[in-house]
Each structure stands twice: as structure tokens, then as C-alpha cells.
Amino acid sequence: MDPILLLKAAIMGVVEGLTEFLPISSTGHLILAGSLLDFTGETAKVFEIAIQTGAMFAVIWQYRERLARTVTGLTHDPQAQRFALNVLIAFVPAVVLGLAFGKLVKAHLFHPVPVATAFIVGGFIILWVERRHRRQFGDRDLEGQRRARVETVDDMGPVDALKVGLIQCLALLPGTSRSGATIIGGMVFGLSRKCATEFSFYLGIPTLMGAGAYSVWKQREALHVADLPMFAVGLVFAFFSALLCIRWLIRFVSTHDFTGFAWYRIVFGGIVLLTAYTGLVDWSA
Known part of the structure; x- marks a missing residue:
């Protein structure tokens, strides 16, 4: 395979891994x-949808012990059953709306x-959500002193999960950010920043691995065996860059808010619109 194409696949994998879990939209960056x-x-x-699976494998690896306990406890552990049910409830809206409107959006x-x-x-x-948050709680939530209505994932109920699942559907619009919608929306609904x-x-x-599998299956006739190295390179680079990002973000949210990401979005988006309007960059997709 063309080494230039593999290099592009590697770059795209890094972009996916570094942006998937930040509130800046991985799809938009891709x-x-x-x-x-x-x-x-x-x-x-x-390819852009399929390599999201690499980022999800990073989550599975990072939380492998929790996920293993959940799987083994499904038959007898109420906490594991509640956690799995909440993820399922939150997952369903994206499936329904994705199947209904995904083709139109693309x-x-x-x-x-x-x-x-x-x-x-x-x-x-x-910016609005963070300002609202500071008016309510000051900086106490960043110091671990505030008690949110829902402090941990295990404190979530089915209604909390449904709210987060519905807000995740905004990520059908490219540039919105799935992680941004779920994190910021979750905070509005009373979840702690960490939760x-x-x-x-x-x-x-389930959301991104399902989307990746569905996309590959739907477009299987357009794919060839020769494309496998490109997909493999993208998946590997997405996995390792996402793993680094996850570990960094876990530490970051304990002492920082998301204001910096908001200004990044505004400035970056403004640059793209300005260069597109002036013709300095050909952003044709």
C-alpha cells in the first residue's frame, strides 16, 4: 500500500484519539x-467512523477491571445490573435517531x-454552562468540596441515564462533540464533572463501536482487502493516542473546567470560516 496513504491514516488516527474524549468534536476534526x-x-x-473503535478499545483497556466486574456480576450483583442498564438506556436514543437521520446528516x-x-x-x-456552574458553586466543585446531586456513576438512576442519552444525540451534528454534549449536558442535569x-x-x-460496525457493514461493497493496512494503522494510532488522552483528562477534570476548550472551539471555528470565506484555504470536503 502507498506509504503516503498509511501516513495519512496514522495522522487521522492520532487526531481521532486525541479529540474523541475532549469537548471539541473528533468528527469535526477528522x-x-x-x-x-x-x-x-x-x-x-x-474509515473516520471505523477508527473510533480504536479509541473505544482504549476505554475498555483503561476501565477493564470495572467492566470485567460488571460482566461477571450481571447475574447476581445489583450494582453491576444497574450500571449496565443505565448504559443501555443512554445508548438507545442514539440508535433510534442515528438510524432515522444519520444518512440525511451525512x-x-x-x-x-x-x-x-x-x-x-x-x-x-x-462558556454559558461553565459560567452558570460558577455562579452556583464557585470553584468548590474543582476542589472536591461540593456535593453534586449525582456524585459517581454508581449514583445514577435510569432517568439520569436517559437524559444523558438524549443529549448525546446532539452529536449527530458533526462539530458538536459527543463527549462535549454528554459531559456538559450531564453537568446541567446534576452530575458531578467527574461522573x-x-x-x-x-x-x-456501545455508541461508537456500534456506529463503526454498522458503517463498515453498510459500506462493505466499497471496501477491499487492500484497505486493511490503512484501517489497521488508523485503529492502532487511535488506540494509543486515546489512551494517553483518557489518562490526562481524568486528572484534568479534577482541577480544571472546560472554559479553555470552549475558547479553542470558538477561535478554531472562526479561523476555518474566515479562511473559507477569503479562499485562503480550500476546505472542500
């Missing part, structure tokens, strides 16, 4: 990176300018 690298087309679109919104617009809108939403972040990790496992 669309923009693919446009710059001239990594486009139907196979590239399947046809009209998987392009750099709509993505950049979503970047900016999402940034302002994060919302961890539940976002867990919810991503």
Missing part, C-alpha cells in the same frame, strides 16, 4: 483534517463550514 490531507471519499468516511452537514459553525456554537454553550466525564467514556463504548 472532517477538517481529511479535507486538508485530501483524504476524502466514501472509503475515507467509513449528506448535508459532513462538510467543513457546517462543522466550523457547530464548533463556535458549541463553544459558546460551554459526567466517566459516564461519557462508558457510553461511548
Whole structure:
């Protein structure tokens, strides 16, 4: 296979892994990176979704002990049963709306300018939520002194899970950020920052692995055995970069809010729109 194509696959894998769990939209970054690298087309679109599985394997590895306890405890442990049920409840809305509107969204919104617009809108939403949070609690939640209504994933109920699952559906719009929607939305619904972040990790496992498998199956006729090295490289680089990002983010949320990510979204989105408008960069997808 063309080594340049494998290099592009590696770069895309790193972009996926570093952005999947941050509130800055991995799909949006992949669309923009693919446009710059001239990594486009139907196979590239399947690739962008499929390599999310690599990032999810990083979550499985990071939380392997918790997930193993859950699987072995499904028949007798109420806590494991409650946790699994909550993930399932939160997962269902994305399946329903994804199947209903996924094709329409991909046809009209998987392009750099709509993505950049979503970047900016999402940034302002994060700023609003963080400002609201500070008015209510000051900086106490970052110091571990505040008691949120839902402190840990094990404290969540089915209604909490459903709310997070519904807000996750906003991520059908590229540039919105699945992790951003679930974390920021979870905080609005009363989850602690740490709880919302961890539940976002867990919810991503069925959501993104399911989306990846479904996309590959739907587009299987457009894929070839020769594409396997490209997909493998993307998955491997997504896994290792995502693992680093997860471990960093767990530490980050204990002492920081997401204001910096909000300004990043706004500035980056503004640059994309400005360069697209002036013609300085050809962002055609």
C-alpha cells in the first residue's frame, strides 16, 4: 500500500484519539483534517467512523477491571445490573435517531463550514454552562468540596441515564462533540464533572463501536482487502493516542473546567470560516 496513504491514516488516527474524549468534536476534526490531507471519499468516511473503535478499545483497556466486574456480576450483583442498564438506556436514543437521520446528516452537514459553525456554537454553550456552574458553586466543585446531586456513576438512576442519552444525540451534528454534549449536558442535569466525564467514556463504548460496525457493514461493497493496512494503522494510532488522552483528562477534570476548550472551539471555528470565506484555504470536503 502507498506509504503516503498509511501516513495519512496514522495522522487521522492520532487526531481521532486525541479529540474523541475532549469537548471539541473528533468528527469535526477528522472532517477538517481529511479535507486538508485530501483524504476524502466514501472509503475515507467509513474509515473516520471505523477508527473510533480504536479509541473505544482504549476505554475498555483503561476501565477493564470495572467492566470485567460488571460482566461477571450481571447475574447476581445489583450494582453491576444497574450500571449496565443505565448504559443501555443512554445508548438507545442514539440508535433510534442515528438510524432515522444519520444518512440525511451525512449528506448535508459532513462538510467543513457546517462543522466550523457547530464548533463556535458549541463553544459558546460551554462558556454559558461553565459560567452558570460558577455562579452556583464557585470553584468548590474543582476542589472536591461540593456535593453534586449525582456524585459517581454508581449514583445514577435510569432517568439520569436517559437524559444523558438524549443529549448525546446532539452529536449527530458533526462539530458538536459527543463527549462535549454528554459531559456538559450531564453537568446541567446534576452530575458531578467527574461522573459526567466517566459516564461519557462508558457510553461511548456501545455508541461508537456500534456506529463503526454498522458503517463498515453498510459500506462493505466499497471496501477491499487492500484497505486493511490503512484501517489497521488508523485503529492502532487511535488506540494509543486515546489512551494517553483518557489518562490526562481524568486528572484534568479534577482541577480544571472546560472554559479553555470552549475558547479553542470558538477561535478554531472562526479561523476555518474566515479562511473559507477569503479562499485562503480550500476546505472542500
